[in-house]
Amino acid sequence: MDNSELSNCLTGEHVVLEPLSLSHVAALSLAVMDGELWQLWFTSVPEPSAMKAYVLKALEEKARGESFPFAVRDRVSGEVVGCTRLCHWEKEHRHVEIGYTWYAKRAQRTGINTEAKLLLLTFAFESLDAIAVEFRTHWHNQASRQAIARLGAKQDGVLRNNKILKDGTIRDTVVYSIIDSEWMTVKQNLIFRLQQRPLV
Secondary structure, eight states: OOGGGOOSOEEOSSEEEEEOOGGGHHHHHHHHHTTTGGGOTTSOOOOGGGHHHHHHHHHHHHHTTSOEEEEEEETTTOOEEEEEEEEEEEGGGTEEEEEEEEEOGGGTTSHHHHHHHHHHHHHHHHTSOOSEEEEEEETTOHHHHHHHHHHTOEEEEEEEEEEEOTTSOEEEEEEEEEEGGGHHHHHHHHHHHHHHOTTO
């Protein structure tokens, strides 16, 4: 399956992942204001005024067959609460990354992220036939690191002095992954977590 074949939403009980489009810009601009997420120095979340450019860049990556960007919609409230992306897709190596994920403050620490990751991982392993799904985050982003670990991903290592950020600081990047032989156990655990504690 290539990028052009994904035109439909990925739908769960709590969340819908909608293929990202310019029609999401206004809603995403509102979502990012909940918690002023761009103020977190260790993340790369756009300011509301930069949201259109952010979406356009994601759509350019999609057009090149490099990523599958989504807007995240809360099925209960009907609101767009963030976005996420399957990115750096290397079809020949069956390797993809989940990244560019951010949520309005009200959607954090809810079942939304768990189910969104379940939908993305299912698509990656069962539709794209990936053999590895990677996650990357800033060394200092403890919330992200804990969330990735809770998914069942294992830490591969730390890329030191990996990126120079827009404020001039240098990022050490922590790399995690889930591989195909681990997927069914990870999937079972995510489903169990959603059934037991759907709002955590």
